[in-house]
Amino acid sequence: MKRKILIIIAVCVGLWAVGSVVTPVLKRHNDNFPDAFNDHVLHERIKTFPTASDAPEPGDGEGIFVLPDWVPQDATDVKVKAQTTGNAKLIRFTLGDTALKLSGEAGCSEGAFYDGPTLIAGWWPEDVGDGAGRPDCSEQYQFRVVVKGDQVYAWSNGDLVQT
Structure with a gap:
């Protein structure tokens, strides 16, 4: 009886360990998975x-x-990754002829962007984040925006704008 319990516990721990390793990999490379799975x-x-x-x-x-x-209408190659159970979001796009006009920090809560994005994606550069970029709080959620050449990277971890 004790042996069966130990086997069950070992199997559960093993499944948990595999899930802990596999889930981040799946989240980084889920571009081609069916929407239902995602x-x-x-x-x-x-x-x-x-x-x-x-x-x-x-x-x-x-x-x-x-x-x-604030995303220009002539921006191209727009990619968005969004949480379905929260409000975190990643946005990447290429600037067109229209300049990017951010509204600034009004309404941003202090410390909201000390961390980089909570979402991960294979198309999101690892060096974007961790306090870099400009804040924009002109919408419902606070965004951090980084411009690298003509590429724009923006993320929100779902923090509401303070009114």
Whole structure:
């Protein structure tokens, strides 16, 4: 009887250990997984839009993929990764001819961006984050924005703007 219990415990610990190692790998490379798997197992979803004007508008039924107003409409190669169980988001796009106009820090709570993004993705550079970039709190959630050449990287960990 004790042997069976020990075997069951060992199997459970082994499954937990494998899950702890595999889940971060899956989250980094989930671009091609079915939406149902991403939604229910990883609690994340990714969408790509040719331009910012192709992204959904508020009220279109895809609220997690609505871009902040400061994303220029002529931005191209827009990629968004969003939590389905929270409000964290990664946004990457290429700037067009329209300049990026951020509103600044008004409404940002102190310390909201000491950490880098909580989401991870294979297309997100590892050196983006950890307090870098400019804050923007002109929307419902606080964003941190980093510009590298014509590439823009923005993330929110789901912190609400302070009103």
